[in-house]
Each structure stands twice: as structure tokens, then as C-alpha cells.
Amino acid sequence: MRVLVTGGSGFLGLELCRRLAGRGDIAVSLHRRWSPELERLGVRQHLGDIADPGAVRRALAGCEAVIHNAALAGVRGPERPYRAVNVEGTRNVLSACRALGVPQLVYTSTASAVFTPDGITAGDESLPRPRRHLAAYPRTKAEAEAAVLAANGPDLATTVLRPHLIWGPGDPHFLPALLRATETGRLLMPGRGGNLVDTCHLATAAHAHLLALDRLRPGHPAAGRTYFVAQGEPRPLREVVTGLLAAAGRHTSWHPVPYPVALAAAVLADATTATVRRHTGHGLSRFLLHQLTRPHWFDLTAARRDLGFEPPTTFDQGIAELTRHHRTTGS
Numbered sequence: 084m085r086v087l088v089t090g091g092s093g094f095l096g097l098e099l100c101r102r103l104a105g106r107g108d109i110a111v112s113l114h115r116r117w118s119p120e121l122e123r124l125g126v127r128q129h130l131g132d133i134a135d136p137g138a139v140r141r142a143l144a145g146c147e148a149v150i151h152n153a154a155l156a157g158v159r160g161p162e163r164p165y166r167a168v169n170v171e172g173t174r175n176v177l178s179a180c181r182a183l184g185v186p187q188l189v190y191t192s193t194a195s196a197v198f199t200p201d202g203i204t205a206g207d208e209s210l211p212r213p214r215r216h217l218a219a220y221p222r223t224k225a226e227a228e229a230a231v232l233a234a235n236g237p238d239l240a241t242t243v244l245r246p247h248l249i250w251g252p253g254d255p256h257f258l259p260a261l262l263r264a265t266e267t268g269r270l271l272m273p274g275r276g277g278n279l280v281d282t283c284h285l286a287t288a289a290h291a292h293l294l295a296l297d298r299l300r301p302g303h304p305a306a307g308r309t310y311f312v313a314q315g316e317p318r319p320l321r322e323v324v325t326g327l328l329a330a331a332g333r334h335t336s337w338h339p340v341p342y343p344v345a346l347a348a349a350v351l352a353d354a355t356t357a358t359v360r361r362h363t364g365h366g367l368s369r370f371l372l373h374q375l376t377r378p379h380w381f382d383l384t385a386a387r388r389d390l391g392f393e394p395p396t397t398f399d400q401g402i403a404e405l406t407r408h409h410r411t412t413g414s
Contacts, residue, residue, distance in 0.1 A: 085109040086296065087146040089133055089176065090153030091126060092118035094255055095191065095246075098289045099150055100126045113142035113153070133172035140179040148187035148299075150292055151176045151231075154224065156193075156256065159356045159368035162219045169223035170230070177234045187240055189295045190231040194247035194311055194379065195221040195370075202278070202377025208309050208385050218370035228309065235307035240299050243309040244291055247379065250327060251285030251401060252408040258327050265328060265335045272337055273345035274376045276321025281313040281380035284401040287394045288312060294390045303389075310386040316398045317380035326398075330405040345372055 086103055090096040091112025097120055103110040110126045112118070113133065121128055131138025133153045143149060155168040173190070180188055197203065197210045198221055212229070216222035228243050235241040250257045264270060291312040299305050321337055328335060349372040356368070386392035396404070 084148060085111065085146045087111045087113060087143050087149040089113045089139075089142075089149065089151050089172075091128075092116065092121055093152070094253060095249055095285065095288055095292075096152045097121065097253075098285055099152065099292055100124060102289055102293060111142060111146060113139065133175065134167045136175045136178065139172075139175040140182065143176070143179045143183055143185060146183075146185055148189070148296060149176060149180065149185060150189045150191065150296065152191040152292075154191065154193075155220070157218075157220050158371040158374070159218055159353060159366060160220075161356070162223075165219040165223040169220070169227050173227040173230055177230060177239075180234075180239050184238070186238065186301070187296065187299050188231065188234070188242075189292055189299060190228070190241065190243045191292070192228050192231075192243050192245045192309070193221065193224050194245045194313075194381065195374075196225040196228055196245065198370075198374070198379060200373050200377070202373070203379045203381065204279075205380065205382050206311065207382040208311065216370075217373060218368060221370065232307055232309070237301050240301045240303065240306040242295050242299050242305045242307070244288075244295060244312050245309060246283040246288040246291065246312040247381070248280070248282040249285055249288050250282060250405075252405060254285070258331060258405075261324060261328055262331060262333060265333055268335060269338050270324070270328075270335045271340050272321075272324075272375060273340050273342055273372055275339050276324065276337060277319050278376060279317040279378045279380050280320050280323060281315065281317045282323060282398070283313045284394070284396050284398070286396050286401070287314060290395045291386065291390065291392055294392055298390060305389045308385070308389070310390065310392075311381035311383060312386060312392070313381055313383065314394050314398050314401075315383050317378075318398065320375065323398075326402050327405070330402050331409050342376065345376075
């Protein structure tokens with residue numbers, strides 16, 4: 084099968100292309116910069132912006148399915164760049180699917196699309212999207228989700244996956260942010276890290292996408308539905324964070340910051356960010372503060388039932404793999 088992966092040069096996108104090529108499918112990628120890794124895999128690369136309708140249509144021509152993985156992620160920043168990529172980009176993909184008769188679309192969303200200041204405890208797919216989001220990223224991903232689900236029909240089967248906190252070898256986001264936060268030798272964190280969180284190893288996220296791709300057809304139970312994707316192993320945030328850091332060779336102590344102090348700093352950071360027009364996705368924000376102090380873990384029953392989903396690796400196995408990777412590569 085010929086499959087377009089938008090954002091195929093990114094962390095999850097590259098793994099998806101690697102697995103598609105490895106099993107004999109023809110992987111095509113739409114991304115902005117040439118990728119030596121994709122070239123080695125024999126993946127055809129279309130260089131372009133997801134916000135450009137013409138670039139999307141050219142990349143999708145001749146494909147039988149699309150995994151729409153491209154997104155702008157971040158915990159803060161002005162609305163406009165997030166909307167251009169996450170909302171308008173998704174609309175471009177849907178429009179191209181309709182115009183070219185592509186029958187399958189798997190959309191990579193995020194559990195943050197339904198995250199509230201109270202957190203998520205054993206959340207399932209019946210959770211409503213909140214009326215107000217804490218940042219532009221989850222707000223625009225929720226809007227894109229709605230567009231994807233509304234497009235499901237007899238000519239285009241769509242499904243939405245919500246992986247959460249993807250990590251693993253080559254992670255350019257989650258672990259590097261933790262490493263930056265510990266450059267002084269201390270990890271200043273709001274609260275004591277006892278809130279339960281679930282994460283998603285790279286192999287787990289990629290596995291779920293291919294399961295959805297292989298099963299998705301008009302009329303299938305997955306068509307027009309969303310699914311949480313995670314390890315199914317909620318653990319205290321402190322354990323997750325210190326485990327990831329230790330795998331990277333960084334052993335540090337957790338220093339709790341009083342919540343009122345952290346909240347005041349987050350409100351100030353959000354107010355400052357609102358005045359900046361350029362994308363500033365990293366740093367403290369109210370969204371990040373609530374992610375760090377509230378539970379977020381999920382009931383995976385629906386993905387198991389409809390997709391045959393089971394995580395292919397455990398959290399501890401992933402940590403062992405990550406440790407070996409950092410010892411071998413030093414990065």
C-alpha cells in the first residue's frame with residue numbers, strides 16, 4: 084500500500100515510515116527539510132508546508148491512505164502558528180483526500196485535546212472536549228480532531244489516535260526538556276510528583292497507528308472514533324521523570340516548588356508570551372503547570388477492543404532500551 088505520512092521526518096513520523104518500509108509498503112512523506120534518514124529508507128520525500136494546499140495534494144497523489152502526523156506542538160505560544168499547522172493543515176489534508184479519492188485517514192492527535200485543569204483519571208473516549216483550553220496547542224488539536232471525525236463517511240474513513248507523552252530513543256522533545264531543566268544539577272518542579280501519569284513509548288505509538296491503518300475501512304468500528312494510546316502503566320510523575328533522566332545518565336534530585344509560587348510564575352509567563360508574535364513553544368505555562376501537578380492516565384479498553392491494541396513494550400523495557408541507546412550513542 085502507498086501511504087503518505089505527513090511530518091515523516093519527525094520523531095514519530097520517521098518511525099512510522101521505517102515500519103511501513105520495513106513491511107513492504109511504499110512510504111511517502113511530506114515535510115519541510117530534506118531527511119537523510121528517510122533517503123536511506125527509500126522513502127519518497129515531498130518538501131513542502133502542510134499549510135500549502137498544493138503541496139499537500141501533490142504529496143498525496145497516488146496514495147491509498149494517509150497518516151496525518153504533522154503538527155506544531157508546544158505548551159505555550161500565540162494562536163496563529165498553531166492554527167495554521169494544526170487546523171488549516173488538517174483541513175488541507177481532508178480536502179486533498181476528498182479531491183483525490185483517498186479512502187483512509189489516520190490522524191495523530193493528543194490526549195491533551197481533552198485535558199482540563201483537574202486532570203484526567205482513568206479517562207475514556209466519552210470525555211468531552213473542554214469549553215476552554217489552557218493553551219493554543221490542545222485547543223487547535225481539539226478543533227482538528229473535530230474536523231477529522233466530521234469528515235468520516237462512506238468515501239473517507241477517518242479515525243483519531245491520542246498518544247500521550249511519546250518518548251524513546253531519538254526523542255527531540257520530552258527528554259531534552261527534562262535535561263535542560265536539570266542543567267544546574269537540581270530539578271525544580273511544582274509539587275512532589277505523586278500525581279499518576281501514563282506515557283507512550285515510540286514503539287507503542289507507531290504500533291497503534293499501523294493497527295488503525297490496517298483495520299480502518301468505512302463501517303469499521305474504528306471509523307469516526309477516537310482512541311487513547313498509552314502504555315497502560317500509570318506511575319507517579321516523579322518516578323517517570325527520574326527514570327527517563329537516569330536512562331540518559333542524569334541523576335538529580337527533585338526539589339518541589341510551592342504551587343502558589345509556580346502558578347504566579349506561570350501566569351506571568353503566559354501574559355508575556357501573549358505579547359510575542361513568534362512561536363515560543365517551550366517554557367513554563369499554566370498548561371504545563373497543570374500537566375505537572377494533575378493526574379493524566381487513561382482507560383485503553385476501546386483501543387484494545389476495536390484495534391486489537393496492546394503495548395508492544397513495557398515502561399521498564401523502554402527505559403532499559405533508552406539506557407542502552409544513550410550509552411551507545413551518548414545522545
